[in-house]
Amino acid sequence: xxxxxxxxxxxxxxxxxxxxxxxxxxxxxxxxxxxxxxxxxxxxxxxxxxxxxxxxxxxxxxxxxxxxxxxxxxxxxxxxxxxxxxxxxxxxxxxxxxxxxxxxxxxxxxxxxxxxxxxxxxxxxxxxxxxxxxxxxxxxxxxxxxxxxxxxxxxxxxxxxxxxxxxxxxxxxxxxxxxxxxxxxxxxxxxxxxxxxxxxxxxxxxxxxxxxxxxxxxxxxxxxxxxxxxxxxxxxxxxxxxxxxxxxxxxxxxxxxxxxxxxxxxxxxxxxxxxxxxxxxxxxxx
Numbered sequence: 001x002x003x004x005x006x007x008x009x010x011x012x013x014x015x016x017x018x019x020x021x022x023x024x025x026x027x028x029x030x031x032x033x034x035x036x037x038x039x040x041x042x043x044x045x046x047x048x049x050x051x052x053x054x055x056x057x058x059x060x061x062x063x064x065x066x067x068x069x070x071x072x073x074x075x076x077x078x079x080x081x082x083x084x085x086x087x088x089x090x091x092x093x094x095x096x097x098x099x100x101x102x103x104x105x106x107x108x109x110x111x112x113x114x115x116x117x118x119x120x121x122x123x124x125x126x127x128x129x130x131x132x133x134x135x136x137x138x139x140x141x142x143x144x145x146x147x148x149x150x151x152x153x154x155x156x157x158x159x160x161x162x163x164x165x166x167x168x169x170x171x172x173x174x175x176x177x178x179x180x181x182x183x184x185x186x187x188x189x190x191x192x193x194x195x196x197x198x199x200x201x202x203x204x205x206x207x208x209x210x211x212x213x214x215x216x217x218x219x220x221x222x223x224x225x226x227x228x229x230x231x232x233x234x235x236x237x238x239x240x241x242x243x244x245x246x247x248x249x250x251x252x253x254x255x256x257x258x259x260x261x262x263x264x265x266x267x268x269x270x271x272x273x274x275x276x277x278x279x280x281x282x283x284x285x286x
Contacts, residue, residue, distance in 0.1 A: 007036040007037045007038060008035075008036070008037040008038075008062045008261060008262055009037065009038050009039075009040065009059075009060060009061050009062065010037070010038075010039050010040075010061060010062055010063050010064055010065075010257070010262075011023075011039055011040040011041060011042045011061065011064050011065070012039070012040075012041055012042060012064060012065040012066070012067060013042045013044050013049065013052065013053070013064055013065070013066045013067065013070050013074075014041070014042070014043065014044075014066075014067040014068060014069075014070065015044060015045050015046060015068075015069060015070070017041045017043045017067065018041065018043070020067060021250065021276055021279060021280075022039070022041075022065055022067075022250075022254060023039055023040065023041050024275065024276060024279055025250075025251060025272060025275075025276055026254065026258060027039060028272055028275050028276075029258055029262075029264075029266045029272075030262070032266075032271075033262075033264050033266070035262050035263075035264065037261075037262055042064065046070065046073070049070045049073050049074075049077075050076075050077045053074065053077050053078075053094070053102065054077065054102075056094070056096050057096050057100035057102075061096055062095070062096055062260075062261040062262075063093070063094050063095040063096050063257060063260060063261045064093075064094050065092060065093055065094075065254070065257055066091055066093070066094065067092070068137075071090035071091060071092055071106075071137060072089060072090050072137075074090070074091035074092075074094065074104055075090055075091045075104060077102070078091060078094060078102040078103060078104035079101040079102050079103065080101065080102075080103050080104070081104040081105065082103075082104070082106070084105065084106055084109060084144065085104050085105050085106040087144055087170070088106045088108070088109070088137075088140045088141050088144055089137075089140060090106055090137055090140070090141075091104035091105065091106055092105075092106050092107060092253070093105045093106070093107050093253075093256060093257040093260075095257075095260045095261070105256070106141060107253040107254075107255075107256045107257065108137075108138060108141035108142070108249070108253050109141045109142065109144055109145035109148075110145075110252065110253060110255075111248075111249040111250065111251070111252040111253025111254075111255075112141065112142050112145055112194075112223075112249050112252075113145050113149065114248070114252035114255075115221070115244060115246075115248030115249045115251075115252050116219065116244055118248055118252070118268065119242075119244045119248065120219050120242055120244060123192075123219055124149065124150070125145075125148075125149030125150050125151040125192070126149065126151065126152065127191040127192070128151075128152065128189060128190060128192070128215075128218070129151070129152060129153040129154070129155060129190045129191060129192075130146045130151045130153070130154050130155065130192040130193075130194070131155045131157060131178075131186050131187055131192065131194070132146070132154060132155065132156050132157065132194055132196060133157050133158075133183070133193070133194065133195045133196060133197055133199075133207065133209070134157075134158055134195065134196035134197040135156055135158040135160075135163035135164040135166075135167050136163070136196065136197070138196040138223050139156070139158075139167065139197075140167060142194055142223075143167060143171055143175070144171070146192075147171050147172065147174055147175070151174060151192075152174065153174055153175075153176060154171060154174055154175045154176070155176050155178050155186045155190070156168050156171075156175060156176070156177050156178070157178045157179075157180065157183045157186050158177075158180065159180045160180075161177060161179065161180075164177045165177055183209055184209060184210040184211075184212065184213060185213065187209075187211065187213045187214040187218075188213045188214075189215065190214060190215065190218050191215075191217070191218055191219070192218060192219050192220075192221070193211075193214060193219070193220045193221070193236075194220075194221045194222070195207055195221075195222045195223060195224065195230070195232055196223045197223075198224070199224075200222060200224050200231055200232055202226045202227055206231045207230075207231065207232050209232065211235060211241075214236075214239075214241065216241055217241075218241055219241065219242050219243070219244065220232065220233060220236035220237075220242070220243045220244075221233075221244040221245070221246070222243075222245060223246045224246050225245060225246035225247040225249075225250060225280070227280075228245045228246075228247060228277065228280065229245065230245075233245060247273065247276060247277070247280075248268065248273075250276075251268045251272060251273065251276070252268055254266075255268070
């Protein structure tokens, strides 16, 4: 990564932000493509976030990513947001336009779809009902991607029904809420199962879910990427399901921002995955 006085600067807002692998993967691309630029972590407390975001143009930034807990606040702060970000209710990618205004988008849905397509090329949302475990921010992005992709039914399964009901209402008639106690039954005839919660993450509880009713043809993916092989994926693979880990979603969601900020459409390569995987092994972080 090179950064001269003329280099472009982007970064990532979070609180905390030290756990983020975004500086690592963007730094990899900057080095790989020989770009004069930098991508830096920006640890900003929630009470200072909106002010910090508004001064990006005066600081010479070309844009930024936004991670927890700032995604919803980013939507209300940018000057304009794309339609998908408005539907999801959160912004994770910001571009500073030439006039200094801030344009927000949400690339989580894109990252989710591209990750599945990379490892299961014949996957399509239209292949059958999709079961989404969780109803938080990641679930919202993924559920909208599935609806837009033509999923015949999106089953929202969450430990509390309030957020699930609200999400289903926004998704429309293809969405259905399943009670947590009936989660195993939601897998019957499903074409896709995706965990969007922290369950299964390092240091968290394991996702307690019987896969007995899940068709062996179904694809199983997990938004968790620490560890890469969650108990859910191990169990699904053992019974013959095709599985996709969560790291690729992180890598692919970064591509649109990098392209907008640095003018190069980056590739998600084996070398990039290996670089990030090595960091995940060497520096365990929650």
